[in-house]
Amino acid sequence: MRTWSVTRSPVPPSLEDPAAWALHGASAVSFAVDHDTYGNDDVAYTAQYLHVGLTRTEYTTRVLLVAHRSDLASPTAQDVVGLANLHMQRASNERMAYVELVVHPEHRRQGVGAALLAEAEQVARAHGRSVVIASSDHRGEPAADAPGALEAPTGSGRIDSAEPGAAFAHRHGFVLEQAERYSVLDLPVDPDLLDRMHAEAADRAGADYRLHAWRDSLPEEWLEHFAVLETRMSTDAPSAGLELEEDVWDAARVRAAEERIAAAGHAFLVVAAEHEPTGTLAAFTMVEMPHDRPAVVFQEDTLVLREHRGRRLGMLVKADMLRRLAASHPGAERVHTWNAEENSYMLAINVALGFRPTGVSGEWQKHLT
Template sequence: MPPTGVGRLRAADIPARFARRHGFALVETTRHSQLALPLPDGAAAWRAEAERAAGGGYRLVQWRHHTPEEWLHAIAVLQGRMSTDAPTGGLDLREEAWDAQRVRETDEQITRTGDGYVLTAAEHVPTGELAAFSQIMVPAHRAAVAFQYNTLVRADHRGRRLGQLVKAASLELLVAAAPHVRRVHTWNAGENAYMLAINERLGFARASTERVWQARVG
């Protein structure tokens, strides 16, 4: 059992025996879920429901492939917080360093390969800061598939359905921008009950369970 308490694994499992024999410990389980597209007829209600819960203090901003200059720093802050604010179980992770230049370079690397993405962020209108974001990647080499990448709501803005809001709006943008996509894959920490509940509300179904092992060296 990982320290999260989610995802018991039989000790006799062959990969588990191999990992433990080589000094690895089970530290987390990850749920892989899949959403079939096109979106159901009632999908617009997901966004409307979240907008009512968020209230009038937030405004959605969206873009594709390239981050507007005015949002480079704000997205860098949110990307950096993914390494500290998202559930990581027993993983020993260090905070990632993000700045505007790294966001630019990442966008350039994505587009050079022919891939793309859609992104929705929620601006906190009184402060002008981004409170949440959700990004979906669209690979060039797999036309029917998209991958839900980072989704984050800042800790000081949680409890307002912003996660559901930015994810629902990103799915709408994906369908409009890439109508050839037929399924979206996403991965979430097994203990991330809040995000898993959002995914289930949006129609994602469990596809598999992955396990994360870690060995300490030195």
């Protein structure tokens, strides 16, 4: 039986450096897996994105592990058959390690994943982490009565327990805690639909709310307000049984996030709703657009603070965002988003705007011993 070695990726000064072989190999595996799962590479990791993760560690420690044959003294990018991408927050959730494990379709069921996971857990322990969160990607959601259908403990969302990612997680001691719906919106959206949704939401919100939009950099005056929204994202968004704690942001972290997005080769756009009587931000939505893939848009965080819910602010900021995208990025063809299956309000907004269910992500948790 073939054996595998797991190597920690160096942190090269540039992607042209010979030490960047692991980054390029990991990216190639990510592209192959996404083609196998979804038929496209829209959300696959680029080498540039992975490199930025390893070099910008002010708030998160990131470790990239790659697997290759054990008999190779000097592996190259072409020899990489799998990866484990770990990130560990430095100022909050200090018990947690997040692991994304990816194995090339041609090398599954050969011990690659087990070798990567064993090393990833060792890295997590070395950083004082006792809980690991991982995910499994599934092309679709099985019917409730389908053989092997596994429902999340929340009662919302199912995955096929027989599919490789789920079977691997269960076999290695992980417990399913949550299901996230993966949805895609084909662009452009009918302008009449967007105008109607925007008008209805604005009427419901009333005169107390005012929209702002920023691209690539937030004005200084709104940094602390935006930090509050990102902090609340860690507590207000559904997290099921995942043992997550508050993740505190401040103005410096907002600026660091902007710099990281730019370094990854992405632009971003934020639409936020100000509650004018208090001068604070009540809701926001954010998207990222890779410069090298103009057809692709990633929906990042969307949040309405609990105290401002019931006024259709979620629909207001998202409809406004899509109208702005149509004007500023006419070449965009698809928006990708993930939402907890129990987040019925946000899912209803997405469905109304035309997002179509494309897959399900299982969110798994394991306590290290």
